[in-house]
Amino acid sequence: MTNAESSRRGFLTFLADLLMAAIALIVAVPAVGYLLAPLRRKAGADDGATAFLDAGPLADFPVGQWRLGALEVVQEDGWKKTRVRHSIWVLRASPVASSPGEPTQGITVLSTICPHLGCPINWHPDPSEFICPCHGGVFSKEGRHTSGPPPRNMDPLEFEVRDGRLWVRWQDFKIGVAERIPVSV
Numbered sequence: 001m002t003n004a005e006s007s008r009r010g011f012l013t014f015l016a017d018l019l020m021a022a023i024a025l026i027v028a029v030p031a032v033g034y035l036l037a038p039l040r041r042k043a044g045a046d047d048g049a050t051a052f053l054d055a056g057p058l059a060d061f062p063v064g065q066w067r068l069g070a071l072e073v074v075q076e077d078g079w080k081k082t083r084v085r086h087s088i089w090v091l092r093a094s095p096v097a098s099s100p101g102e103p104t105q106g107i108t109v110l111s112t113i114c115p116h117l118g119c120p121i122n123w124h125p126d127p128s129e130f131i132c133p134c135h136g137g138v139f140s141k142e143g144r145h146t147s148g149p150p151p152r153n154m155d156p157l158e159f160e161v162r163d164g165r166l167w168v169r170w171q172d173f174k175i176g177v178a179e180r181i182p183v184s185v
């Protein structure tokens with residue numbers, strides 16, 4: 001074999017190896033992405049579950065009345081975005097101070113999910129109590145369990161007031177148990 005043939009063969013071998021490496025890369029990148037997708041999904045879900053969500057202007061919640069509010073969680077799964085709505089009960093017991101440092105005074109935010117088996121709890125202005133329609137669980141106007149099967153009080157949610165708007169951190173809790181145990185979405 002001449003030198004020219006030998007170097008041509010070497011070059012062709014190099015090209016073939018390069019081609020194989022490129023093919024391997026093309027196959028490997030989506031496969032690795034597929035394997036890592038659950039981790040990305042988990043991170044996205046956690047972000048959505050722990051972020052404060054805008055529940056609207058405080059002015060929409062009249063003083064002294066329980067008012068139903070809504071939160072929208074956007075869950076991202078790769079390219080797919082899913083919007084999940086949650087309901088909350090909000091009470092402003094007193095006008096909100098405008099000075100920084102005590103803007104959340106007098107506000108209570110409760111989850112609408114019944115701690116018994118997860119039905120939505122309704123507010124009844126007369127006789128001023130929360131009632132779960134599924135099994136007759138009753139809670140006081142502060143959300144304390146007073147009768148029926150629910151094993152604990154209604155679940156309070158964390159909130160902040162920013163520039164006159166109410167921001168609430170949605171949280172799911174384990175149902176059917178006396179202890180308040182946060183669960184991830």
Ligand code: FES
Pocket residue numbers: 114115116117118119132133134135136137148149150
């Ligand atoms: S789900 Fe509310 S009382 Fe059973």
